[in-house]
Amino acid sequence: xxSDFVVSARKYRPDSWEKVVGQDSIISTLKNxxxxxxxxxxxxxxxxxxxxxxxxxxxxAHKINEADGIKPEDLSFNIFELDAASNNSVDDIRELxxxxxxxxxxxxxxxxxxxxxxxxxxxxxxxxxxxxxEPPAHAVFILATTxxxxxxxxxxxxxxxxxxxxxxxxxxxxxxxxxxxNEKIKFEEEGLHIIGQKADGAxxxxxxxxxxxxxxxDGNLSYKSVIENLNVLDYDYxxxxxEYIIKEDISSSLVIFNEILKNGFDGHIFINGLxxxxxxxxxxxxxxxxxxxxxxxxxxxxxxxxxxEIDQNLLIxxxxxxxxxxxxxxxxxxxxxxxxxxxxxxxxxKYNESEKKNSISLIPIGIQIPEPLKKKSLSQREEKTAMALxxxxxxxxxxxxxxxxxxxxISLNGEIKKLEDEHQVKITEASRIAGVNDRxxxxxxxxxxxxxxxxxxxxxxxxxxxxxxxxxxxxxxxxEPKINEKNEIIFPIRSETDESYFNDVRQDLTxxxxxxxxxxxxxLRSEGITDSSGxxxxxxxxxxxxxxxxxxxxxxxxxxxxxxxxxxxx
Numbered sequence: 001x002x003s004d005f006v007v008s009a010r011k012y013r014p015d016s017w018e019k020v021v022g023q024d025s026i027i028s029t030l031k032n033x034x035x036x037x038x039x040x041x042x043x044x045x046x047x048x049x050x051x052x053x054x055x056x057x058x059x060x061a062h063k064i065n066e067a068d069g070i071k072p073e074d075l076s077f078n079i080f081e082l083d084a085a086s087n088n089s090v091d092d093i094r095e096l097x098x099x100x101x102x103x104x105x106x107x108x109x110x111x112x113x114x115x116x117x118x119x120x121x122x123x124x125x126x127x128x129x130x131x132x133x134e135p136p137a138h139a140v141f142i143l144a145t146t147x148x149x150x151x152x153x154x155x156x157x158x159x160x161x162x163x164x165x166x167x168x169x170x171x172x173x174x175x176x177x178x179x180x181x182n183e184k185i186k187f188e189e190e191g192l193h194i195i196g197q198k199a200d201g202a203x204x205x206x207x208x209x210x211x212x213x214x215x216x217x218d219g220n221l222s223y224k225s226v227i228e229n230l231n232v233l234d235y236d237y238x239x240x241x242x243e244y245i246i247k248e249d250i251s252s253s254l255v256i257f258n259e260i261l262k263n264g265f266d267g268h269i270f271i272n273g274l275x276x277x278x279x280x281x282x283x284x285x286x287x288x289x290x291x292x293x294x295x296x297x298x299x300x301x302x303x304x305x306x307x308x309e310i311d312q313n314l315l316i317x318x319x320x321x322x323x324x325x326x327x328x329x330x331x332x333x334x335x336x337x338x339x340x341x342x343x344x345x346x347x348x349x350k351y352n353e354s355e356k357k358n359s360i361s362l363i364p365i366g367i368q369i370p371e372p373l374k375k376k377s378l379s380q381r382e383e384k385t386a387m388a389l390x391x392x393x394x395x396x397x398x399x400x401x402x403x404x405x406x407x408x409x410i411s412l413n414g415e416i417k418k419l420e421d422e423h424q425v426k427i428t429e430a431s432r433i434a435g436v437n438d439r440x441x442x443x444x445x446x447x448x449x450x451x452x453x454x455x456x457x458x459x460x461x462x463x464x465x466x467x468x469x470x471x472x473x474x475x476x477x478x479x480e481p482k483i484n485e486k487n488e489i490i491f492p493i494r495s496e497t498d499e500s501y502f503n504d505v506r507q508d509l510t511x512x513x514x515x516x517x518x519x520x521x522x523x524l525r526s527e528g529i530t531d532s533s534g535x536x537x538x539x540x541x542x543x544x545x546x547x548x549x550x551x552x553x554x555x556x557x558x559x560x561x562x563x564x565x566x567x568x569x570x
Contacts, residue, residue: 008207012179014055017063021175021203022167023052029162030060039064039109040160042132042141044117046148047164050202053144054115056164061111064140078104078111085116093124097131100139109140117143118150125152132158166201169193169294175203176210180221185214187221190296194226197294233265235299238277239306245318245346246309253343267339268329275322281307282315314349321345448517450483456516457481460509475501488523489513502526 014020017027033039043060045053061079082096096112104110120128132141132155143159145151173192180187195213199206209230210221217225227234237260244253260270283289284300284307293300307315325342332338457480465473475498482490493499503526510524552558561567 008179008211009204012207014052014059017059020052020056020059022171023056023164026056026162026164030056031063034060034063039140041135041139042143042159044148044151044156044159044161045142045144045164046161047146048166048202049146050199050204050206051164051167052203053146053164054113057113057115057142057144061113061140061142064109064111065107075107078107078109079113080110081113081115083115085119088120088124090121090123090127093120093127097128100131100136103136103138109138111140111142113142113144115144116146118145118147122152125155129154129158167203168201169196172196172199172203172206176206179207179210183214185219185221188223190223190298191221191226193294193296194223194230194232198230198232231265231269233260233270233273235295235302237270238273239302241274241343242277242281242306242310245343245349246306248347248350250344250347253347254340257339257343261336267335268326271322271325271329271339271342275319275326278315278319278322281310282312282319285312285315311353314353317349318346321349448483448487448489448519448522452517453483453489453513454480456513457509459516460512463512464505472501472505476505486523488525491524491526493526493528499526 012019017031020027043057045057047053058079062075065075065078080096080099082092100110100112102110129152135141141159143151143155148156148161173189173196176192176195177187177189180192191213195206195209198209213221213226213229216229226232237256241253241256244250244256257267257270261267280293280295280303283292284303290300290304293303295303321342325338328338329335457476461473461477464476476491479492482492484490491502493502506524510522513524514520514522548558
């Protein structure tokens with residue numbers, strides 16, 4: 001069965017400079033060289049596949065003699081094409097050099113186009129070298145290659161080199177849209193964008209994919225039909241995955257990855273697409289770099305909205321995490337686990353940033369509190385604090401426990417600082433209603449009960465321990481606070497280290513106790529431990545031998561343990 005169908009790559013192959021896509025600077029140079037009659041003896045067109053090297057070589061070969069007024073149909077004997085991929089021997093080149101000596105029958109030039117010139121053997125290159133260096137006046141050579149690095153430097157030095165670049169996605173989309181209109185094919189611009197991205201800068205590949213999609217969609221080139229047939233992940237998956245990462249929602253990010261795998265997509269495709277998505281979010285943060293996005297206007301708008309929700313430093317860190325996954329993917333024995341671990345690390349970036357961690361730790365998944373619940377807990381706490389200021393109603397144990405659980409698993413310093421800022425409005429308003437004056441110089445401290453202070457103190461130290469601040473927990477929990485005659489809370493310190501740790505959490509502890517005890521004014525400071533005479537006790541530093549002796553006096557079993565395992569002081 002015969003058919004008149006011609007693939008688009010052949011049907012729409014450019015036959016004039018005006019139809020060449022995306023190589024304007026090269027075309028301009030070649031046209032000027034013809035117009036000024038300054039033709040070189042040899043040209044080298046190099047670049048990736050499908051960008052117009054051979055097409056431009058053919059057009060250039062025709063235009064050289066057309067300048068002398070010769071009709072295009074009479075130029076067939078002036079242009080010679082040689083495929084070096086199949087004619088790469090010394091004998092093939094000798095035949096060519098013999099033909100070069102024959103002058104043209106009409107016109108002034110014979111043009112020799114040698115495609116895939118890098119396929120010539122080393123001996124063939126050497127045989128061609130002398131002719132290329134000193135050709136007859138009527139001979140012009142146009143060499144084309146995708147691998148310039150394989151050509152001998154002695155050949156390169158005798159050519160004018162033109163580097164063809166990859167064709168941009170917008171240029172491909174514009175060209176495909178024009179073809180679709182000519183062929184009366186319905187299309188969506190988003191679908192053409194996917195084809196342009198899949199072609200990777202090669203117009204010939206884009207045209208081949210275009211023909212495939214037209215056949216698949218029966219002449220209706222929609223975005224959905226393109227992503228289904230090309231096995232491309234929808235943008236929506238990456239926007240959703242990024243939203244879960246921003247919200248630190250590990251569970252949902254793992255669920256969406258499982259959904260992607262069920263749809264038949266490879267984990268490596270997803271991780272590479274996520275890297276591209278993070279890169280696009282990064283460049284969307286600056287108006288100068290937004291032009292680097294090769295997407296439709298509707299997708300650009302989505303990037304512009306989502307990039308505002310994530311910090312630039314976290315995007316850069318995220319790209320590093322994704323890149324590590326990409327590098328390790330091929331050699332990984334459990335590739336799914338590798339991607340899942342990467343998603344967990346991405347969700348934990350904000351957590352590690354707030355905790356100032358150098359390495360990436362995962363958020364405690366079992367006690368992670370959703371964002372709406374955090375806000376609700378804090379809002380209830382604010383209202384209760386304001387009520388306590390006006391009605392002197394202390395918080396219940398259940399409410400205090402809820403507060404501790406709500407803040408567990410998040411940044412302690414950040415959460416208490418947030419409490420301090422947000423409660424200040426409530427405290428000020430409640431003080432005004434209750435008629436409490438906010439004195440700055442002569443503040444009247446609220447009456448404190450030692451048992452309530454101790455309870456609040458223990459709860460705060462417990463919160464430190466659960467948040468992973470082990471050193472602070474150890475220092476603050478080894479002793480109990482006191483209340484002096486001035487109604488001040490005193491923290492007894494034994495060393496400069498104790499005082500340093502205490503000063504680190506003084507502000508956070510003050511805010512916590514104010515809310516816990518429902519007071520507006522509270523004084524908290526440290527004092528060194530003294531003996532009955534008021535003097536600081538003498539501190540005796542023991543040697544390792546003395547420490548061991550004292551320990552064995554208190555627990556004789558240590559001697560047997562030392563002998564049993566042959567232990568020494570080191």
